[in-house]
Amino acid sequence: MKSGNKRKAPSDQVSELTTNRLSIYLRCLNRLEQAGVDTISSQALAEQFHLNAAQIRKDLAYFGEFGVRGVGYYVKDLKLHLRKILGLDRKLRVAVLGAGNLGQALADYPGFGREGFEIVAMFDTAAEKIGDQSRSGVPIYDIRDLKKMARRERIDIGVMAVPAEAAQSVLDMAVAAGVKAILNFSPGAIKIPLGVKLKSVDLTVSLESLSFYLAQGGEGE
Amino acid sequence: MKSGNKRKAPSDQVSELTTNRLSIYLRCLNRLEQAGVDTISSQALAEQFHLNAAQIRKDLAYFGEFGVRGVGYYVKDLKLHLRKILGLDRKLRVAVLGAGNLGQALADYPGFGREGFEIVAMFDTAAEKIGDQSRSGVPIYDIRDLKKMARRERIDIGVMAVPAEAAQSVLDMAVAAGVKAILNFSPGAIKIPLGVKLKSVDLTVSLESLSFYLAQGGEGE
Numbered sequence: 001m002k003s004g005n006k007r008k009a010p011s012d013q014v015s016e017l018t019t020n021r022l023s024i025y026l027r028c029l030n031r032l033e034q035a036g037v038d039t040i041s042s043q044a045l046a047e048q049f050h051l052n053a054a055q056i057r058k059d060l061a062y063f064g065e066f067g068v069r070g071v072g073y074y075v076k077d078l079k080l081h082l083r084k085i086l087g088l089d090r091k092l093r094v095a096v097l098g099a100g101n102l103g104q105a106l107a108d109y110p111g112f113g114r115e116g117f118e119i120v121a122m123f124d125t126a127a128e129k130i131g132d133q134s135r136s137g138v139p140i141y142d143i144r145d146l147k148k149m150a151r152r153e154r155i156d157i158g159v160m161a162v163p164a165e166a167a168q169s170v171l172d173m174a175v176a177a178g179v180k181a182i183l184n185f186s187p188g189a190i191k192i193p194l195g196v197k198l199k200s201v202d203l204t205v206s207l208e209s210l211s212f213y214l215a216q217g218g219e220g221e
Numbered sequence: 222m223k224s225g226n227k228r229k230a231p232s233d234q235v236s237e238l239t240t241n242r243l244s245i246y247l248r249c250l251n252r253l254e255q256a257g258v259d260t261i262s263s264q265a266l267a268e269q270f271h272l273n274a275a276q277i278r279k280d281l282a283y284f285g286e287f288g289v290r291g292v293g294y295y296v297k298d299l300k301l302h303l304r305k306i307l308g309l310d311r312k313l314r315v316a317v318l319g320a321g322n323l324g325q326a327l328a329d330y331p332g333f334g335r336e337g338f339e340i341v342a343m344f345d346t347a348a349e350k351i352g353d354q355s356r357s358g359v360p361i362y363d364i365r366d367l368k369k370m371a372r373r374e375r376i377d378i379g380v381m382a383v384p385a386e387a388a389q390s391v392l393d394m395a396v397a398a399g400v401k402a403i404l405n406f407s408p409g410a411i412k413i414p415l416g417v418k419l420k421s422v423d424l425t426v427s428l429e430s431l432s433f434y435l436a437q438g439g440e441g442e
Contacts (some may be wrong), residue, residue, distance in 0.1 A: 014433075014437075019429065019430040019433045020426055020430060022429075023423075023425070023429040023430070024426065026429075027425075027426075031410060032430075034245060045245055052420055066253050081354065084431055085433070085436075086345060086429050086433050087432040087433055087437070088429065088432055089438025092428075092432055092435070094428070099325035101322045101323075101324065101329065102322075102323070102330075103325035103327040104322040105321065105322035105382075106424070107324035108322065109323075109408075110385070110408060111408040111423065111424060111426055112424070112425060112428065113427040114392055114425075115425050115428070115429065117425075117428055117432075118304040126240050135322075136354075142238055154437060157431050157432075157435070158429065159428075161326075164331070165430075174288065180435060181432075181434055181435055182431075183427055183431060183432040187330075187332045189330060190253065197434045197435075199427055199429050199431055201424070202244075202245075202248070202332065203327070203330055203332060203333070203422070204244070204248075204332040204335075204336050204338075204423050205241050205244040205245065205248075206420055207239060207313075207315070207333065207336070207378065207380075207404055208240065208243075208244040208247075208307050208309065208336065208420060209237050209240040209401075209420060210378050210402040210404060210420055211246070211307055211308040211309055211313055211315065211338075211378075211402075212240045212243075212306070212307050212308055213402055213418045213442070214308055214313070214377060214378070214402055214418075215306075215308025215310070216235075220242060
């Protein structure tokens with residue numbers, strides 16, 4: 001189904017902020033579809049979800065002509081387009097590296113499955129965890145088998161949830177196993193090998209924006 | 222130490238993207254300080270951490286005159302300034318709402334303590350968890366005691382890690398207990414009461430930017 005000659009958006013021309021916004025639009029469209037809404041204008045979409053209408057039009061125009069004059073966007077159609085742009089039109093197979101509390105929580109996070117991500121395996125070093133499974137049934141394997149399993153299970157994305165001191169060696173193992181994209185929850189510095197896309201989630205940044213809000217007078221006194 | 226008449230940055234004039242960048246600068250300065258670096262130019266800071274020098278200068282200039290011509294920024298000084306701007310010059314007391322895997326992982330997340338956030342309590346409904354504690358020693362209380370405990374423990378921020386179907390009622394309880402800022406990890410729609418700042422972390426968005434990367438040719442075939 002891929003038409004190589006019509007590809008409009010090489011990843012290096014589209015910033016991560018844009019893809020984050022596309023994800024958010026997709027989330028809004030999901031809600032509209034659930035609410036039975038068939039069409040929506042960029043203006044109404046912006047108002048309902050506290051977004052910017054001009055930004056929506058610009059972001060979407062980059063990938064094609066999705067709006068219909070006088071109608072706006074067809075919710076179902078735009079949703080399918082966005083899923084395709086974001087590469088969500090196929091199942092993506094995900095392994096969670098580290099089966100501690102965070103790893104287990106991520107393996108069972110209900111949002112992932114809903115958007116087409118399939119958590120197929122967890123990996124850990126602890127003998128008492130290997131062979132066990134998460135609450136939702138994701139099996140835990142020995143991290144020494146990562147290379148073998150990553151091939152067998154066709155892992156697309158690794159989610160790292162290991163202690164800071166283990167992060168570098170686990171990342172290197174994942175890359176050696178052929179995993180091309182990593183979502184990293186481990187804090188601390190890390191050297192990113194060539195040929196892999198790593199996205200770090202620093203949970204502290206989110207807390208600090210709340211701290212800023214409180215410091216600027218949100219204290220209610 | 223607060224000089225109210227010189228306050229330059231009411232929270233509604235500074236976007237969340239800016240505060241997120243300030244957090245990231247702070248993280249970089251921490252690393253520079255650990256590495257023994259005394260001064261750094263915006264240019265060098267940008268190069269070393271893949272940031273934008275003009276953006277750094279603009280973000281910082283908004284809050285004051287921190288750079289020194291011919292020197293750049295004093296790492297220690299700028300770090301203290303940023304901590305103050307972000308409201309991190311005092312301990313912030315955090316409660317985690319929900320003591321499942323995610324709640325427990327967040328309660329024990331080592332990054333929080335390092336930046337001055339103190340996780341003082343978890344709350345849950347499950348009788349077998351109440352009275353227990355997380356691996357790092359955060360006690361778990363009955364969520365019905367949230368109001369009483371939030372006062373006694375002077376909770377500044379609530380971190381919500383409950384199932385989607387419990388999110389709204391737990392948020393309402395937190396607000397009723399006087400918590401003014403919420404970091405929300407629960408997926409799904411939620412009505413935000415007036416007078417509270419809620420920041421939602423949607424872990425799926427991060428995964429989708431990796432999916433986009435893979436879809437655009439990161440597959441390595």
